[in-house]
Amino acid sequence: MRATTDMKLSGVRKKNKIKWKSYIPLYLMALPALIYVFINNYMPLYGMQIAFRELDFSGSIFSGKFVWFDNFKFLFTTKDAMIMTRNTVLYNLLFIVVGTIFSVFVAILFNEILSKRLAKFYQSAVLIPFFISMVVVSYLGFAFLSSENGFINNSILKPLGIDPVSWYTEPKYWPYIILFVHTWKGMGYSLLFITVRIITISKDYYEAAKIDGATKWQQIFYITLPFLKPVIVLMTILSIGRIFYSDFGLFYQLPMSSGALYDVTTTIDTYSFRALMNLGDITMSTATGVYQSIVGFVLILVTNYVTRKFSKEDSLF
Amino acid sequence: MKKNLVLVLLASFLVVGSIGCSNTNNGNSSAPSNESAVPTAENGDAGKINFDEEPYTIKVNYAVLGQEQPDLPKIEAKLNEITLKEINAKIDLEGVSLYNMANVYALKASSREKTDLMLLMPGNRYLASFANNKMIRPIDEELAQWGPALTETLGDNLISGQFNGKQYAIPQKADQKNTIGFHFSKSILDKYNIDVSNIKSLSDLDSVFAIVHEKEPNMTVLAPEVSVGNIASILKWNDGLGNAYGGLLDPNSTKLENMYESEEFVETIKKVREWYQKGYISKDVNTSQDDGATLLDNGKVFAVAASSVGFAGGSIKPIEKQSIAMYPPVLTTSDTQLLLWSVASSSERPDKAIQFLNLLNSSAELTTLLQFGIEGEHYEVNANGTLNVSNNKNYESYWPMFGDYSKAPLSETYVTASGLSVEEFKLKQKAWNDNTKKSIAYGFIFDPGPVKTEIAALDAVAAQYAKVIGNGAVDPTELLKKFNDSLYAAGLQKVMDEKQRQFDAWLATNNK
Amino acid sequence: MIENKDKWWSYAGHIVMIILSIVAIAPFLLLLMSSFTDEATALKNGYSFFPEKFSLNAYHYISSQWEMIGKGYLITIIVTVVGTVVGVIISAMLAYTLSKHDLPGRNLLMFLLTFTMLFNGGLTSSYIVYTQIFHIKDTILGLLLPGLLMNAYNVVMFKNYFEHSIPNALLESARIDGATELNIFAKISMPLSLPMFVTVGLTTALMYWNDWTNGMYYLSTNSSIQSIQTILNNINENIKFLQQNNVGNMVSTGDMPSATIRMAIAVVGVVPMLGLFPIFQRWFVKGATAGAVKE
Structure with a gap:
């Protein structure tokens, strides 16, 4: 299928090469968004320089003395530097891997449901967590996990005769809890997102596959997943x-910002927040952002480069 | 592609850069006006207000809870009548949401929005950093020229608005200094005939707590007053001189020590740990978002460790409470720094700003107007001189921000909540204030600038350990060592040395 | 005719979705119950599915501020609708342009767009740009523009969808028939990708609905156009700040139902959005049937 599209594309390409003018409407259509991006994202970039300057409000904020990397130092002075970097990266990798597998799995099964009415209900139900803010989630989490009044300790562990767990002081449970809540909160949206892709796959492919005697597994592996790959x-x-x-x-x-859990919950963002909570220094908080941006930028360039090598059409640029 | 990217970036930099430049110009043009704004040099009429010029509008930023009061325009109109007559200026009040104050001021300062007076609350958190960042300006000259009432009413307290030897802010006079101790639920005390008036040490409380724990098994015996605090840190007196890293453990000492290593603190946490193990303290104490004070009012908690024990010895609203002090009241710099008025460095007329503060501190009329509103509309005057504000919906001010409250009448609700009569209230308050000592370091403010990085790291460390240890939730012996090691690794010694150096220099210049 | 095997797959789908639905709904029920719990009960026993004592106090407190809250809702609805419609359309138009493989400069545009996902100048310089150059402080644009209108993520998702789920032949034949690009976009690409519009629209709408930071920074405290979340957040944050900072004990937070009010606030904030979802869903399904075109 892709081969035919590509052939068509290259045919079109030749024709359009001469017609520069035909692109003008396309550029015009892109213009409103580009103007917004310029104003909203590019113009403020000028302000990133304050990460390298002393905070000085006496004149323009962009005229403070250059102190270069002084504002970054607080990120690296404690032993937490290692821990927070490790946590941030590992949790994100975990979210990428588990999140993708889980949401594809759920979406495929969801689309096998024959009753459309129930499907609609499920879809709405699993989207509810997406609407609840994290602060409220933390209160609800406390209702479940608190040592004295917690739902899990009182209504589940106690009847089973298991000793109550002091959830907020036991780091070993938290990677699971965090992964669970992350998945829980995002499942409705990722289901919606992947379903959007699955429903556009033409039924003909499946019909043809059925006629050829393909099992459901084969249909998933040879039709659905390749479609979802991009x-x-x-x-x-x-x-x-x-x-x-x-x-x-x-x-x-x-x-709940519980100190006993910091080894498994500190990330670059939370560390920076805790460190700057009292100082309120905007040059130092900007420095945190610059550090995160640059690492992210390098990583995205590398990933994009690798993707380009293996499958050009899936790369970003 | 890359070349194009550079072009786009360059273009955006140029556009914004031009704003940056125009800002610099503003900055420069306002700088000379700072000097020219002081008219003394020209006419020599010290302290005489010029009524010939166009009235200047003073932009005053004060603290609100999210939104301004609906009747503020009425108050402003009334206020302007007076200020036009007295200091030839108009006042434009703009509320700043309390919880967001640092951000709002930083944004205003970086975009150079018009601001003259800024209320800093809690001022001890902001004064040093704002002065360092030059967000606020020194006001010594203006104060000398335009602030006779300020010097008179505030007296010694003015020193708490100083930083590095210069006056940066005008404090509000503290009506009283609260101290550390406990609040107890009166109904429980009465029920079991417990007398707490003779409690002298923490160990004296063992038997009290034991009784309540036994008789009221569903009640939490002890909690910290605020959920972000911790019991041991509340109960150990310490003047941190600006932050928790190295402080004076005694109001007469001049040597900084790390509180977390001191014998007394170790004793305190051992006691708290013992209470925790006996089940007096909730297992959720470190993660609960509900304050001990709220829980006490709702009958869940019997006692809270508090830093708000005042002269009234208790209160009757919303429930009846009895309080005991565990340490005599000692005034520290941060106490009178709770509410600070400072002048923005972008202000065009700092002289007018000080004139307004001076007027505020000499006029009970203005204080009453800004605090309680308009008579007949927002409050009634009671026979005993207090104000009845119970019918007031559209104007109230939450904190004593506006001038000298010893001149203004008292709010009825404030007095009745203490369970005292007006006379008793005033007498007790005066006795308490006469009895309040000043810390030897009163007036000293630490400049965190040179060790900013270390303090950020220390704040992160303290956030991890202080609460866990101070509420007794874990065995302190090992963790306390780990905590102190982490503090030193994050630069505690450097901060303490710097603080001690500054403090010694301050002591020397102040002849103490 | 449905084969037996298909039925088993359907059952498996039901089981998984029922479990997930319970996991999703239970905490929401807890939230609802908590907001109707008596304050003292909540403090004593924590939040619970079956509170000992019910109370409407939290809602009473909120309704005492109804004048403000009702207006806040109105502002939020206006901002959400305008922001979502404009945001989704301009994102989709940009994505449509970018989905044309042979567009000169396409890679550069993509790069510039991706760049914005990673780098930002921070709050301070955004604030300077918006207030000093565009003067949107205290206007409704202050709620609409900063940060929320569109983002690169949505554009990239749109572009990817246009590329992979809309047959290029369809667009080309329209071009050959002489249709303008705007026409093709509006008449072919948009209807065919309605589910994608709904998905992106939903996230954009949610972002507008839940946003309180723009209100906090770009409106003064005396502004008359506070959005509902700014108001609710103010109530919440101020209670918290007063508790944490012990500022002189001059304000008693005792009469505010703090433990239950934060739940009631969440309910008040979230329910209208939940109510809207079935409408979104109808479009989603409608678009889905239209979108399943054969190539």
């Missing part, structure tokens, strides 16, 4: 670019 690759590239970022609510509010 979007999965794309989402992975984009996630890798954000591997130094973390959902602040998930790592700060959900564990």
